[in-house]
Amino acid sequence: MNTLCLPADEAAVRQAAELFRQGQVVAFPTETVYGLGANALDEQAVRAIFAAKERPADNPLIVHVAHSEQLEGLCEVTGTARKLMAAYWPGPMTMLLRKTNAVPDVTTAGLPSVAVRCPRHPVALALLDACGLPIAAPSANRSGRPSPTTARHVYEDMQGRIPLILDGGACQVGVESTVVDLTGPIPCVLRPGAVTPEDIAAVAGQCTVAPSVMRPLKEGETAPSPGMKHRHYAPKAKMTVVVGGDDAVVSELIRRYDAAENAVILAHDSLLSRFGSRRVYPLGDTPLATAHCLFQRLREMDETGCSLILAQGWEAVGEGLAVMNRMARAAAFDIVQV
Ligand code: TXA
Ligand code: MG
DSSP: OOOEEEEOOHHHHHHHHHHHHTTOOEEEOOSSSOEEEEETTOHHHHHHHHHHHTOOTTSOOEEEOSSGGGGTTTBOOOHHHHHHHHHHOSSSEEEEEEBOTTSOHHHHTTOSEEEEEOOOOHHHHHHHHHHOSOEEOOBSSOTTSOOOOSHHHHHHHHTTTOSEEEEOOSOSSOSOOEEEEOSSSSOEEEEOOSSOHHHHHHHHSOOEEOGGGSSOOOTTOOOSSGGGTSOOSOOSSEEEEEESOHHHHHHHHHHHHHHSSSEEEEEOGGGGGGGTTSOEEEOOSSHHHHHHHHHHHHHHHHHHTOSEEEEEOOOSSTHHHHHHHHHHHHTTTOEEEO
C-alpha cells in the first residue's frame, strides 16, 4: 500500500473523513501524540488498526469524539465525568466509563468500560467533526516503539501499512493523555499526562494514582490498564535515569558516561555546558519541555546507535509525574536517586 503524507489542510481533512467513512485507517495529529484512527463502531476497521500497529488484541483503544454530546449511546456519563469534561475538554484527558452495547468488544478488548477523549488539536477536531463518527485511535507507533510526535515518526512506523497520514506539525504536549478511571467510587489515574491528579482532584474532590504508575507490576498483580503490562516506549539502548540536585546529577552522569563505552547523555538545557566534549542532548528545562521532546529524543538515540542512554529525570510530582512515568518505562525502572 502506498502511504500518502499530506499537510492537514481542508481538502486533506475532507479526504481523511471520507476514508474513515469507508472503514479505512488514517493517522492524524492530536495535541498529545499522533493517533492511528478508524471508525470505533466498525469491527473490521478497528481490527485494521490492531493489524497496522501489531498491537496485542487485549489492549483496548481510546474512542475520540468531537464534543461531549457524542458520548450519548456510547457510555454511561457520570456526574464526575460531566464536571471533568467541562473543565478539561477538549484536552489531554481520557476517561474510563461503562460502555453500552453500541461499542464493539474489539474496541475495548472485551472490557466493560470504554476510554473516551475529546482532543484539543484543531486538525483532530476538524476531522472528528467532518466524519461525524466516534474514532478509535491508539498512538500511531508500531507496538513497542515510542509514540510519534511528528508526521515523520508516523511515516517511519506506518509506511506501507495505511493509506494516509495528516501532517499537522509537531505535537505540543508530546506525551499521551491522562487516563482516569471513573468506574469506581474515586477517580483513579491509570496513566499520568498533562492533566495532573491534582487538576482532577480540584474538580472531582478526590483523585488517586494507580501504584503501578511509578513501579513495575509485581508478579501475579493484574494491570489496572492492559497497556501497563505490555513493554512500552523502549529505546534499543539500555537506559538509566538519574534524579537529584543539579550538581550531584551532573557528577553522576559524567562518572557513568566515562565508565561506559558508547554512552550518550540527555540533560536539562541549563546544564549542557557542564559536560565538556561528551555527547550530550538537550531535554528541556521544565517537566513540560521534557515531555514535549522526550519521544523525539528516544527515537534519535536509536539512530545514534549508542549502547547506553544516561538521562536526567525530574521529581515525579505534578507535571513531572507524566514524564517520569514514560522515562521509568523506557529505562525499565532503572532510576538512580543521588
Ligand atoms: O494521547 C492519547 O491518549 C493518544 C492520542 C492518539 O489520543 N492515544 C493513546 O492511545 O495514547 P493508546 O492506545 O496508545 O493508549 C491507550 C491506553 C492504553 O494503555 C490502554 O491500555 C488504556 O489506555 N485503555 C484504553 N481503554 C481502556 C479500558 N477500557 N480500560 C483500561 N485501560 C484502557
Ligand atoms: Mg500507545
